[in-house]
Amino acid sequence: MTTLSVISYIERINRVYRLIRMERTGSLDELASLLRVSRRTINNYLEELRLMGAEIKFSRRQNTYYFKNKFVLHATVEARIDADVLDTPKAKEYDTYNYNKH
Numbered sequence: 001m002t003t004l005s006v007i008s009y010i011e012r013i014n015r016v017y018r019l020i021r022m023e024r025t026g027s028l029d030e031l032a033s034l035l036r037v038s039r040r041t042i043n044n045y046l047e048e049l050r051l052m053g054a055e056i057k058f059s060r061r062q063n064t065y066y067f068k069n070k071f072v073l074h075a076t077v078e079a080r081i082d083a084d085v086l087d088t089p090k091a092k093e094y095d096t097y098n099y100n101k102h
Contacts, residue, residue: 010075016045017073025065
């Protein structure tokens with residue numbers, strides 16, 4: 001998984017987390033439509049949150065998912081940039097800072 005994919009995943013699961021915390025998810029279909037993903041993807045996100053310790057329930061009366069426990073999502077991202085990657089011709093195209101002038 002690339003760094004951008006990881007960041008995108010964290011953003012999406014954080015959005016699901018926030019909607020659950022606010023109790024504004026709607027049904028599974030509505031949540032999937034809102035996030036423009038499949039029902040299966042939403043189920044995967046819910047399972048990931050459960051694996052992190054979240055007790056997620058669905059209220060038919062309020063038509064929303066909610067946390068039964070006090071769950072806080074923590075995410076840490078660590079990225080390592082290999083110096084060899086920075087020396088490729090493509091990487092040099094994006095290097096706009098002239099180090100020789102300073």
